[in-house]
Amino acid sequence: MALEVDVAISRGDFEVAVKFNAGPGFTALFGPSGAGKSTILDMVAGTLTPARGRIHIHDRPVFDSSSGIHVPLERRRIGYVFQDRRLFPHMSVERNLRYGMAKAAKIDIAFEDVVGLLGLDRLLTRKPMTLSGGEQQRVAIGRALLSQPAFLLMDEPLASLDARRKDEVMPYLIGLRDRFQIPCLYVSHDQAEIERLTDRVIHVDGGRIA
Secondary structure (H helix, E strand, C coil): CCEEEEEEEEECCEEEEEEEEECCCEEEEECCCCCCHHHHHHHHHCCCCCCEEEEEECCEEEEECCCCEECCHHHCCEEEECCCCCCCCCCCHHHHHHHCCCCCCCCCCCHHHHHHHCCCHHHCCCCHHHCCHHHHHHHHHHHHHHCCCCEEEEECCCCCCCHHHHHHHHHHHHHHHHHHCCCEEEEECCHHHHHHHCCEEEEEECCEEC
16 A cells, blocks of 8 residues: 555544555545545644554555654655645745755656646746746646655645636646656545546545545
8 A cells, every 4th residue: 555544633622533545546535624634634744743543655654653653754755735835935936846856865756757747848937926826836746746755645736726727737637647656645625626636535524534
């Protein structure tokens, strides 16, 4: 399995306790807002520490409460695409993209391949604030890919876009899924979106697998 998760955490009065596996391809975490989807993603990423449980990525333990294992985000080989993109506003598109490569131990995904796949050739010298929302999200996806991840996390990457921009970005997501075949945990509450993009759906509701 690409990902094995069996974790629990309490956040105030709300508890998230889930157990699931994700294989190759895109696996959707689907459910209403507030169901716990982003909390699960943050635990897999390592930006949030579970109260108990374990997480394995490609059979490698990155968290295990029973043995005290907690591998930090930067050593989990995870590419994280956020809903709000989080690009560096003072850097050009090219510098944002290459930032993802800076700490990679080995380059398997080439800069030129990502730029070509995501249609970023004409945007490299521009700053993020001059781009459309769809263009910014393509840059964020490219930066995550160029970090040379073993696993991708995408937290509602199309949620902030209007229908036109979603239709613009979706073919690029399908292209990267098919071209690079990096397993991905994809969070969304849009059923049409996950039907087009994902191979398997895990329904999350009330902090549980429904």
